[in-house]
Amino acid sequence: MFPFSKKKNNSNPNDEPEKVTIYKEIDKNEEYTKKIFSADINKDFTFRTLTANYCQKKTYIFFYSSIVNSEKIYNGIVRPLLEADGKTINNIITIESLTEIKSFDKVFDQINSGKAVVFIDGETTAYSVDVADFQARKVGKAENERSVKGPKEAFTESIGVNVSLLRKRFHNQKLIAQTMLVGSRSKLEVSVMYVSDLVDQEILRNLQKRIESLSVDNISTIELLEQYLEERPYSLFPTILYTERPDYAAQFIEDGYIVLIMDNSSAALILPATFWSFFHSPEDRYSRFLFGNFTRLLRMLAFAITILSSATYIAVTNFHSEMIPPDLLLSITSARERVPIPLFLEVIIMEIAFELIRESGLRIPNPLGPTIGIVGALIIGQAAVEAGIISPIIVIVAALSGLTSFSIANTSLNHSVRISRFLFIISASLFGMLSLVGALVLWVFYMSSVKSFGVSYFAPLSPKYKSTGDMYFRNIIKHEFWRPGQVNPTDKTKKNPNNKGDSTNEKNKFKS
Amino acid sequence: MKQLHLGSLILFTILLAGCYDRTELEEQSYVIAIGVDLTDKNGLYKITFQIANPEVGTSMTGSGPDEPPRETVTVEGTDIISATATANSFVSKELKLDHTKVLVLSEKFARSGDLLRAIQVSSRTKQIRGGVQIIVSKEKARDFIDNNNPKMETRPHKYYQVMLNRASEIGIIPNTDIHRFFQITEGDADLFLAPYASTEIDEKPKENGTEDGYIAGEVPQEGGSRSQFMGSAVFKEGKMIDVLTGAETRIAQTLDNTIDLSDIYSTYEDPVDPNYRVAGAFAKKQNTAIKIDYKENGTTKIDVTVPFEMEIFAIPSLTNYSQNAKNREKLRKSIEDSLTKAAEDLVKKSQEKYETEPFYWSLYVRNNFKTIQEYEKADWNKKIFPHADITITYRLETLEFGKMIDDTHLNEVRD
Known part of the structure; x- marks a missing residue:
C-alpha cells in the first residue's frame, strides 16, 4: 500500500577510536593531548601548568577558552590548587561537578563539551571539572506561535535553559530529563523528558532505541533529529509535534507524552503526535470555554476553506454550473468572457502566485519587507485583472484560501494543508465534484492510517479512547477527567470525576 | 514493475477519461x-x-x-x-x-x-x-x-x-x-x-x-x-x-394545504356603510382542516374549515369597529361570510363545470383505501367529488386593527 514507507535499517558497527588509557607520566599525557587537539594551530585550545600546593606535583589543566567560563577556572580550579591544602583533590576543587576519567577518549569528549580536564603527575586518573559556558540567546518571546492570552516565553538554543523552562512548569520529582548523546563525530546532548509514573514504557523504550540506533556523524539540531526519528519521511503528514512554546510542551508532559529537547535548538519535539495536537493551539485552552471554542470553530472553517475553496470553485464552475445562483453565474461568466486561459489554469496561476509571494516574503531581508506587499498586491490584485489575464473572482478565491491557511498555526500541518490544496485542485478539475469528494475521502483514509509511535492519527476520535474529549471542541476545564488514553498513561485519571472539586458550594453562595 | 503498471493504468485512465464533460462558463x-x-x-x-x-x-x-x-x-x-x-x-x-x-x-x-x-x-x-x-x-x-x-x-x-x-x-x-x-x-x-x-x-x-x-x-x-x-x-x-x-x-389557494401563502391584501364589504369597503391583510397561519367522510355508496361529506387571521388597515367609512363590540361582530361575520360565499361559489363551479377540484383534496380521501387499485376504482374526480356534500367554514381566529385603535372622528374634524 505504501511503497515509500521505509523500514529502519540497523545501525552499522561504529568506528570506535582506539582506547588509550591515561599514562602515569604527565609529560606523555601532555604531549598526547596536545597532538590530538593540534594545540599549535588550534588557537582557542588552552592549557596551563602549575604545581599543586596539596601534593607538590606538576599539574596540567586543558580546556577550550571559547566555551568555558574563565572566572570559574580561576576561582574554582587554579586558586584552590595553588593555595588550598588537603588530602585528596576532591577536597580541594569544590566546584559542583568533578568527574574521574581513566581513558583519553573520555578526556576528549569532556574537553569538547566545555569542561576543563586536570592531569596530575603520577596519577592514571584525570579529573574533569564542569566550567562550560556556551553562548546562547536569552529566553525570548515565541515568534511563530504567538498568543494573546497566555505565557510568552519560548525555548532558546540552550538545553540547560530549555530543561529549566520545562521544570519550572511541572514541579515533580518524577519529571525525568534523561540525557542521550547523538552523533558519532560531534556528540550532542538530547534530553528525553517525561513523567516516569505516567509515560507508557513501551513508547519510551521504542524512542530510546530509535535514538540509540542513530548512526550518523552529526545531528546538529532538533529539526534534523525530527526527520531521523519519524517513521514515514515521504508522508504528507507530520507525525512529531514541533513547538517553540514551553507551556505547550509542559501540557503534553503532564498528559504522559514525551518531550525531546536538544542542544542548539529553540524548539521541542512532542510525541506521539495526533492530528488534534497539530490542529489545536495552546491558546484554545487559555481562553475561556466559549471564546476558545469559537476560535476552534473559526479554525475548522479556515481549514475547510483552505483545502476546498479553490477546488470547489473549479468543480462547480467547470462541471456543475447549475449549482451557482444565476446572478453570480452571470457575473462570473461576464468576467471570464475576456480571459484567455481555462479556469483551471487561472486558479493554479493564482495559487502559485500566492505561494511565491509568501515564500519570498519570508526570505526577503527585513528592510525590503514592505516592498513585497505593495508590489505583490498591485501586480496580483489589480494589474493582472485589468490586463485580462485572470478574472477578479479568482483573486478572491485564491486570496481567501491562501490567507485562511495561516490560521493553522502549526508550521508542519500548515504545509500539509497547503500541499493537499493542490491535490484537490487537480482532482476537482478531472471529474468535478465526483473526483473532488473521492480525493477528499482518500485523503481522510490516508490520514487515519498514519501512525505516530503506534498511536493512530485521529485517536482518541478513532479508534475511541477515554480522554478529555478535546478534539473538535474542548470541554470545560473542570470536566476534563481523563488523560488521553491513546498514549496509554500509567495513571489514567487526571481528576476524580466524583469529586467535583470546584468549590461549587462556595460559588452558589453568590449565585442568587 | 507491478506498481509501475498499476500507476500507469491509473494515470492513463485519468488522462483519457478526465475532464470529458468539462465546459467553461x-x-x-x-x-x-x-x-x-x-x-x-x-x-x-x-x-x-x-x-x-x-x-x-x-x-x-x-x-x-x-x-x-x-x-x-x-x-x-x-x-x-x-x-x-x-x-x-x-x-x-x-x-x-x-x-x-x-x-x-x-x-x-x-x-x-x-x-x-x-x-x-x-x-x-x-x-x-x-x-x-x-x-x-x-x-x-x-x-x-x-x-x-x-x-x-x-x-x-x-x-x-x-x-x-x-x-x-x-x-x-x-x-x-x-x-x-x-x-x-x-x-x-x-x-x-x-x-x-x-x-x-x-x-x-x-x-x-x-x-x-x-x-x-x-x-x-x-x-x-x-x-x-x-x-x-x-x-x-x-x-x-x-x-x-x-x-x-x-x-383556491386558501383551501389548499400544499401551497404557502403569506399576506393577502384585499378588501371586503363594509357591513355598516355599504358604500365603502374595508381593507385588511388576510393571513393563514394554520393548516386548513379538511375532513372527508367517505361513503362508498351514497354522498360523501367533505367538511372544510379555514382558520385565518385578519389585520384591518383601512376603514374609509371611518366606522368605529375597533372599540364597538357590536360593530366588530358585524365585521367579523361579514368577512367570514363573504369569504365562505366566494369559496362556495368556486367549489360549486368546480363540482359542476370542472367535475373535479383545484385544491388537491384528493390527498385526504386516499387514507380510506388500502390499495392504489381500490382508490383508483373509487374514482375521486368522477364519482366522489362531483356528488359530494361540501360545507366550507372560514373561521376568523384573530381580528386586529393595526397600530392605532381609534380612527379620526369625522364629526369633530368638520364642525
Missing part, C-alpha cells in the same frame, strides 16, 4: 425563459429561447453598453432539448437550460392538449429543473417573451424570479412548477393551476371595483411593464380548460 449561454407555441403541423412546435446576456448589469468594465440584456430566438422542433441543437445553428454558444426560470405556454397551445407531449422531455433530462415555473400566456409565447420588457429589472432571470415570487406570495397567481404539474397530472384526480399572464392589455379594461377580480390583461394600468400576471389557467388531465380570476385563485 463563457462557452455556454443561459436560457432564462422557454416559450412553446403551436405550428400548423402536428407534433411540431415553435420553441422560443430567451438567453441572458451576462455582460449586462454587471459592474465589470468594458462591457458593451449597446448590447441588449437578452436575446430571444425561436426555432421549430419536436421537443425542447433537440430544439437547442437547432438553435445552435445561429446562436454561437451552447444553450444551457439549467438556469431556466419559466416555461411560457401560449393559451392556444395549452388548450390543444399537446402540453404533455412537449414537456415530457423535462422529466427525462436533468437539464430542465423540476422547479421551473409554468406560465400560460394569453397571446403567443414568443410575443409574450418579446413584449416582456421590464424597465427596472433588466436582467431577465431577476425579473421572472421577483415577479413570480411576489405575485404568488400575495396569491393572485399560484406558485406552481413543472414538478407539481407532473404530480397532479399523473395523479389524475385534481386540477392543476398555472399562473396566467398577458402582455396584451385590453383597450377597455373591465372595472369591477375590487382589487383582484381580474384575469391578466384586464387590470387597468398606467405606466410600468406591459406584462400582467393575474389569475390562473386551469388544467384538467394535462389540458387547459378554463381561466380563474385572481380572486378565485386566492380562494
Whole structure:
C-alpha cells in the first residue's frame, strides 16, 4: 500500500577510536593531548601548568577558552590548587561537578563539551571539572506561535535553559530529563523528558532505541533529529509535534507524552503526535470555554476553506454550473468572457502566485519587507485583472484560501494543508465534484492510517479512547477527567470525576 | 514493475477519461425563459429561447453598453432539448437550460392538449429543473417573451424570479412548477393551476371595483411593464380548460394545504356603510382542516374549515369597529361570510363545470383505501367529488386593527 514507507535499517558497527588509557607520566599525557587537539594551530585550545600546593606535583589543566567560563577556572580550579591544602583533590576543587576519567577518549569528549580536564603527575586518573559556558540567546518571546492570552516565553538554543523552562512548569520529582548523546563525530546532548509514573514504557523504550540506533556523524539540531526519528519521511503528514512554546510542551508532559529537547535548538519535539495536537493551539485552552471554542470553530472553517475553496470553485464552475445562483453565474461568466486561459489554469496561476509571494516574503531581508506587499498586491490584485489575464473572482478565491491557511498555526500541518490544496485542485478539475469528494475521502483514509509511535492519527476520535474529549471542541476545564488514553498513561485519571472539586458550594453562595 | 503498471493504468485512465464533460462558463449561454407555441403541423412546435446576456448589469468594465440584456430566438422542433441543437445553428454558444426560470405556454397551445407531449422531455433530462415555473400566456409565447420588457429589472432571470415570487406570495397567481404539474397530472384526480399572464392589455379594461377580480390583461394600468400576471389557467388531465380570476385563485389557494401563502391584501364589504369597503391583510397561519367522510355508496361529506387571521388597515367609512363590540361582530361575520360565499361559489363551479377540484383534496380521501387499485376504482374526480356534500367554514381566529385603535372622528374634524 505504501511503497515509500521505509523500514529502519540497523545501525552499522561504529568506528570506535582506539582506547588509550591515561599514562602515569604527565609529560606523555601532555604531549598526547596536545597532538590530538593540534594545540599549535588550534588557537582557542588552552592549557596551563602549575604545581599543586596539596601534593607538590606538576599539574596540567586543558580546556577550550571559547566555551568555558574563565572566572570559574580561576576561582574554582587554579586558586584552590595553588593555595588550598588537603588530602585528596576532591577536597580541594569544590566546584559542583568533578568527574574521574581513566581513558583519553573520555578526556576528549569532556574537553569538547566545555569542561576543563586536570592531569596530575603520577596519577592514571584525570579529573574533569564542569566550567562550560556556551553562548546562547536569552529566553525570548515565541515568534511563530504567538498568543494573546497566555505565557510568552519560548525555548532558546540552550538545553540547560530549555530543561529549566520545562521544570519550572511541572514541579515533580518524577519529571525525568534523561540525557542521550547523538552523533558519532560531534556528540550532542538530547534530553528525553517525561513523567516516569505516567509515560507508557513501551513508547519510551521504542524512542530510546530509535535514538540509540542513530548512526550518523552529526545531528546538529532538533529539526534534523525530527526527520531521523519519524517513521514515514515521504508522508504528507507530520507525525512529531514541533513547538517553540514551553507551556505547550509542559501540557503534553503532564498528559504522559514525551518531550525531546536538544542542544542548539529553540524548539521541542512532542510525541506521539495526533492530528488534534497539530490542529489545536495552546491558546484554545487559555481562553475561556466559549471564546476558545469559537476560535476552534473559526479554525475548522479556515481549514475547510483552505483545502476546498479553490477546488470547489473549479468543480462547480467547470462541471456543475447549475449549482451557482444565476446572478453570480452571470457575473462570473461576464468576467471570464475576456480571459484567455481555462479556469483551471487561472486558479493554479493564482495559487502559485500566492505561494511565491509568501515564500519570498519570508526570505526577503527585513528592510525590503514592505516592498513585497505593495508590489505583490498591485501586480496580483489589480494589474493582472485589468490586463485580462485572470478574472477578479479568482483573486478572491485564491486570496481567501491562501490567507485562511495561516490560521493553522502549526508550521508542519500548515504545509500539509497547503500541499493537499493542490491535490484537490487537480482532482476537482478531472471529474468535478465526483473526483473532488473521492480525493477528499482518500485523503481522510490516508490520514487515519498514519501512525505516530503506534498511536493512530485521529485517536482518541478513532479508534475511541477515554480522554478529555478535546478534539473538535474542548470541554470545560473542570470536566476534563481523563488523560488521553491513546498514549496509554500509567495513571489514567487526571481528576476524580466524583469529586467535583470546584468549590461549587462556595460559588452558589453568590449565585442568587 | 507491478506498481509501475498499476500507476500507469491509473494515470492513463485519468488522462483519457478526465475532464470529458468539462465546459467553461463563457462557452455556454443561459436560457432564462422557454416559450412553446403551436405550428400548423402536428407534433411540431415553435420553441422560443430567451438567453441572458451576462455582460449586462454587471459592474465589470468594458462591457458593451449597446448590447441588449437578452436575446430571444425561436426555432421549430419536436421537443425542447433537440430544439437547442437547432438553435445552435445561429446562436454561437451552447444553450444551457439549467438556469431556466419559466416555461411560457401560449393559451392556444395549452388548450390543444399537446402540453404533455412537449414537456415530457423535462422529466427525462436533468437539464430542465423540476422547479421551473409554468406560465400560460394569453397571446403567443414568443410575443409574450418579446413584449416582456421590464424597465427596472433588466436582467431577465431577476425579473421572472421577483415577479413570480411576489405575485404568488400575495396569491393572485399560484406558485406552481413543472414538478407539481407532473404530480397532479399523473395523479389524475385534481386540477392543476398555472399562473396566467398577458402582455396584451385590453383597450377597455373591465372595472369591477375590487382589487383582484381580474384575469391578466384586464387590470387597468398606467405606466410600468406591459406584462400582467393575474389569475390562473386551469388544467384538467394535462389540458387547459378554463381561466380563474385572481380572486378565485386566492380562494383556491386558501383551501389548499400544499401551497404557502403569506399576506393577502384585499378588501371586503363594509357591513355598516355599504358604500365603502374595508381593507385588511388576510393571513393563514394554520393548516386548513379538511375532513372527508367517505361513503362508498351514497354522498360523501367533505367538511372544510379555514382558520385565518385578519389585520384591518383601512376603514374609509371611518366606522368605529375597533372599540364597538357590536360593530366588530358585524365585521367579523361579514368577512367570514363573504369569504365562505366566494369559496362556495368556486367549489360549486368546480363540482359542476370542472367535475373535479383545484385544491388537491384528493390527498385526504386516499387514507380510506388500502390499495392504489381500490382508490383508483373509487374514482375521486368522477364519482366522489362531483356528488359530494361540501360545507366550507372560514373561521376568523384573530381580528386586529393595526397600530392605532381609534380612527379620526369625522364629526369633530368638520364642525
